[in-house]
Amino acid sequence: MADSGPFRVRAPPRSGKAVPAGPDVRQYLQMARDVHLLPKAHLHLHFTGSMRPGTLLELADKYGVHLPEALSGGEPPKLRATDERGWFRFQRLYDIARSCLREADDIRRLVREAAEEDVRDGAQWLEIQVDPTSYAPRLGGLTPAMEVILDAVESASAETGLGIRVVVAANRVKHPLEARTLARLAVRFADRGVVGFGLSNDERRGFARDFDRAFAIAREGGLLAAPHGGELSGPGSVRDCLDDLGAARVGHGVRAAEDPRLLARLAEREVTCEVCPSSNVALGVYEKPEDVPLRTLYDAGVPMALGADDPLLFGSRLAAQYELVREHHGFTDAELAELARQSVRGSAAPEEVRTRMLAEIDDWLAGPDLLR
Template sequence: MMRQMKKAEIHCHLEGAVPPALALSQARRYGVETDVFLRDGAYVWRDFTSFLAAYDAVAGLFRTEDDYALLTETYLDELAAAGAIYSELFVSPDHAETVGLGAGAYIAGIARGIEAARAKTGIECRMIVVGLRHRGPERVEWAARFAAAIGHPLVTGFNMAGDERIGAVSDCVRAFDIAREAGLGITIHAGEVCGAESVRDALDFVRPARIGHGVRAIEDPGLVERLAEAGVVLEVCPGSNVALGVFESFQAHPLRRLQAAGVKVTLNSDDPPFFHTSLQREYEVASQAMGYSESELDGMTRTAIEAAFVDKETRSRLLSQL
């Protein structure tokens, strides 16, 4: 039943979605030793800092437009097989620049993968360009300018990700203004590793339509009320939160409490193989460990599509499939 249920995902990092088998294949292709970050078919990390290091190591295995077309098609095929009809992928032109690919070729490769998966399965997908917070405000603004200027129909949003413990949201306001002025949807990572104050800063300085994670808002009832009143959608990733120790268990996760307080929530996988999860498993956990009914899960899928950074025609077509 869960596999047949229509699903949507609006929070997933493309380089964080690399299946270990594909990473190993790429490593062999480029002669890269993987023992530090990949052993026995699983990614190796201990905490958030080492997770980011492993993530960057895996991202470094994708170096050409063809590599990114393959990765994107592989992940979207997997999603479609699990019942997903829509996906938003967080894409980082910084990673493309790091490997010498170039941001334009990076987007072109991802777009090829999106189109190939859609032709086979019908899944819709859009790209959300990400600026990396820990690389400084100048690089975040560079990513925003790139997203605003590229004019690609599949690039529909802007986000800031990376290490939430570094820098201040207030230093990156200009980047979000650039993206907003270009008509891009606005979302931002907040309230994951850092507490409620991180969510408050995001609301105060960025005024996003959505927040990636945002679950630490539960620490401040007034902030939860503010999220509900503003209609800000949270891109919630329970598997990621538990794997990183943000909450000790699925039973302790605040998804239910946030929703009961009127906050709009969605289910997502974040960096699925790094956290031994998938979009399919997130729906299963919500059902089995959190007690969500089929209609409640369908409601969160509907919320995701309603919050998606797509045109009205695409949104209507997606909603009609639920």
């Protein structure tokens, strides 16, 4: 390791300046460009999980819902979902939070506040993921629930200036026929802002191929296929997303790092992995932030879109993911800018929006830093 003035530095990666190692990293971080100002797209954010903790407390009080200490204590809950019991606890907390969304005004508030948080973090485009069956019983049925959600998205986008679209997600632990119903619903609302179709919940349950017909319906209707895979299960689940569901994006996908051939395939096909480093650590997929194989994916040429997943439960939002990558993986500003570009390219944003965002990312990188 060589000396360079006050910094001990690693040899630079493929682009950009070297990043300091050891105790000097804090001084470096104070001098680097502000990632909150970096234009970016947010492609992996779950609906209930986007809620502000304070909003959850207020809604729980409004409806008389008792919140466990894990949701009311002011700190992110301690979670580890790599076994069945841990995943059950995570899902239970999520379900309790979701039970506090009961009226159209609650939905509108959630989407508006999620948009405000993303704007604060530099996002210019958001694709929020929702399973409308979770809200249908309280909002008058599946179609009325979808209309409430899309009305909220339209209003929040107008109020904040953030481009917002919706990915409708089926639940992997429910019957595949329900997924087909949701796929048809998603296609029906494609002209109202639905751009994709996903598959969430515990990927260790069942087989991706059970949902192939639902994804065929969605793809035939012009929607982007974005199922979860490669988080709690290994690289095989990513391959299943590609082979059985025709995935154009993969939710998480980090376990693909365990299979060099799969990495090459993702890179060749330009399949974007929606990587959520904070949630990977919070759920026990990896022990420490530096264990998340971000550099492996990046160096293999796999496109990535950093996401916050469920900030309500994991305690950090979008800009924090970029800060984590900088601090724990040594990504330079040039590489962070490339991650932002990859998020834009992997999105369903209109071409004019992409062009503008890519130009503004270049402007961010061309701006001053104190290391020049």
